[in-house]
Amino acid sequence: MMEELLDILEELHDDVDFETCTTLIDDKILDSFDIVTIVAEVNNEFDVIIPAAELTPENFNSAKALYALIERLEDE
Amino acid sequence: MQTNVLDYLEHTVKRVPDKVAYANESDELTFRQVHDYARAIGTAVAHQGLMREPVVVYMQKHPKAIAAFFGVVYSGNFYVPIDEEMPKYRVELIFETLQPKYIIVDEVTIKHIETLDYQGEVRLFDDLIDTKIDENILAERYDSQLDIDPLYIVFTSGSTGIPKGVVACHRSVIDYIENLSQVLQVSEDTIFGNQAPLYFDACLKELYPTIKYGATAYLIPKQHFMFPIKLIEFLNEKKINTICWVASALSLVSGFRTFDTVIPQYLKTVAFGSEVFPIKQYKEWKRVLPDARFINLYGPTEATGMSCYYEVNKEFTLDEVIPIGKPFHNTGILLLKEDNTEAKGDEIGEICIRGTAVTLGYYHNPEKTAEAFVQNPLNTAYPETIYRTGDLAKYDDEGNLIFVSRKDHQIKHMGHRIELGEIELNINMIEGVTHACCIYDQASEKIVNYYVGDVAPRNIKKALKEKLPRYMIPNVVRQLEEMPMTPNGKIDRKALAASYKENRRK
Numbered sequence: 001m002m003e004e005l006l007d008i009l010e011e012l013h014d015d016v017d018f019e020t021c022t023t024l025i026d027d028k029i030l031d032s033f034d035i036v037t038i039v040a041e042v043n044n045e046f047d048v049i050i051p052a053a054e055l056t057p058e059n060f061n062s063a064k065a066l067y068a069l070i071e072r073l074e075d076e
Numbered sequence: 077m078q079t080n081v082l083d084y085l086e087h088t089v090k091r092v093p094d095k096v097a098y099a100n101e102s103d104e105l106t107f108r109q110v111h112d113y114a115r116a117i118g119t120a121v122a123h124q125g126l127m128r129e130p131v132v133v134y135m136q137k138h139p140k141a142i143a144a145f146f147g148v149v150y151s152g153n154f155y156v157p158i159d160e161e162m163p164k165y166r167v168e169l170i171f172e173t174l175q176p177k178y179i180i181v182d183e184v185t186i187k188h189i190e191t192l193d194y195q196g197e198v199r200l201f202d203d204l205i206d207t208k209i210d211e212n213i214l215a216e217r218y219d220s221q222l223d224i225d226p227l228y229i230v231f232t233s234g235s236t237g238i239p240k241g242v243v244a245c246h247r248s249v250i251d252y253i254e255n256l257s258q259v260l261q262v263s264e265d266t267i268f269g270n271q272a273p274l275y276f277d278a279c280l281k282e283l284y285p286t287i288k289y290g291a292t293a294y295l296i297p298k299q300h301f302m303f304p305i306k307l308i309e310f311l312n313e314k315k316i317n318t319i320c321w322v323a324s325a326l327s328l329v330s331g332f333r334t335f336d337t338v339i340p341q342y343l344k345t346v347a348f349g350s351e352v353f354p355i356k357q358y359k360e361w362k363r364v365l366p367d368a369r370f371i372n373l374y375g376p377t378e379a380t381g382m383s384c385y386y387e388v389n390k391e392f393t394l395d396e397v398i399p400i401g402k403p404f405h406n407t408g409i410l411l412l413k414e415d416n417t418e419a420k421g422d423e424i425g426e427i428c429i430r431g432t433a434v435t436l437g438y439y440h441n442p443e444k445t446a447e448a449f450v451q452n453p454l455n456t457a458y459p460e461t462i463y464r465t466g467d468l469a470k471y472d473d474e475g476n477l478i479f480v481s482r483k484d485h486q487i488k489h490m491g492h493r494i495e496l497g498e499i500e501l502n503i504n505m506i507e508g509v510t511h512a513c514c515i516y517d518q519a520s521e522k523i524v525n526y527y528v529g530d531v532a533p534r535n536i537k538k539a540l541k542e543k544l545p546r547y548m549i550p551n552v553v554r555q556l557e558e559m560p561m562t563p564n565g566k567i568d569r570k571a572l573a574a575s576y577k578e579n580r581r582k
Contacts (some may be wrong), residue, residue, distance in 0.1 A: 001390065011552070012551070013537075014533065014534035014537060015534055015538050025302070032301045032304070032325075032328060033490050033534040033547075033551070034300045036328060037551070038540055039332070051315070051333065051336075051337075052305050052332040052334040052336065052337055053305060053337050054307065054330060055302070056303060057299070057302075057303065060302075
């Protein structure tokens, strides 16, 4: 499941180590196009809708944070 | 008659000197500061002995960069804004065309310049503004400028791999700003929320009406366009009432159901352009802002900015497109068919623009200029230059222009104008690649690259990131055994597009 998320991210930037990077937003690795794509792909793969209120720099700064968000939304 | 854009600033600074002209999240410049900084910079550049030369403004997006633009104009030269995030390779390409003798930098971008092989003058904005203003030299420079002299150059993607520098003069910008301001109904009470980068002509919409009317323009931090709630909160905090954004920025906000959480409280004018604004997203905006005016803008960089507008004043069904409407006052549109006669009825033709807003052409590029800036074929009596946009359109029943498609492989991606040919050319230059083709999948808004060659896909993206701006990097890279070909021996783009669509659905 984390693998699926990493696949989504690596499709966007295959030169980034998403398992360790914790500054995806701070270092401007992700841009607005990436965010749109991630939200759409997460919706497809995990059947989870990320609401606007959860679109925060903190939730997108690392794959781990993003995965935690997905898990939290899956539980709701 | 006004012949210089600086007249706007000169009049406004007398009227509202202490009002904020340009601001971002944390910093602001009043009209007096803009005026003082610009004249100090103008004095410094003029004393360098430059006249009617390109002066590069290589700065981060900040109110100071705008003051630097006007500074260059006071010096009798023209400004060339450069994207601070642009890869070194592309900056060097642009400098080859420009041969700039003077560059204005900030404390961050000065480090980028140091990595280039550049011999000319490099000066920090913060140092330049300490120059003692020399009213005599500024008056001299003002008097010797004509309204046909260049005001700026902005660079746009070129299919041959070399970016094209569009040169616009004072008169074109004055014509554009006067007519655009009428349509947007700009006044001293206008508070703009700028989205467009300062290195594109799209930012003229906020920069110049602000000095004409004594309005205020906020430069919205780029990051806010990733987090729509923050974006709308910023609009509300700054009481922004007018926005001119690329449609994809508006769609981002409505698509994420941001309005369930926060609604813009002050917005009265919402202009959008550069690409198609889906009706579904438009309806969402209209629902939360029933009293706002919604205006679709259309126009190429080569005609100074926007050439046509359409104020949405009726209901649209989801399968319709919002028209690009009718030309601004003092701009003319010819819809020319292949045989150079005018399209009639619902015939499709190429949008060709005539008027003062047509720019001077491409800097140091007579060949490309001659291809697009041509004699009006309907006029054989005297010289009259029109600009051929390459955009195909037709008229609807009410005489509004409707965009149909492109004649060539130019695309609009997230509001950016991109020649797929320029990306392909750069992929073909990568060692090991034998064939490359890029298509644009409109449905998913992705640039898709197919290539043949002994290179891993990740190395394609890596190599491109050193050459092209980020928005031109393909979103999807696919390696093929062989390239599908048409019977004529050309790469079969339609087959690639169809195969991408097919695989996406799986």
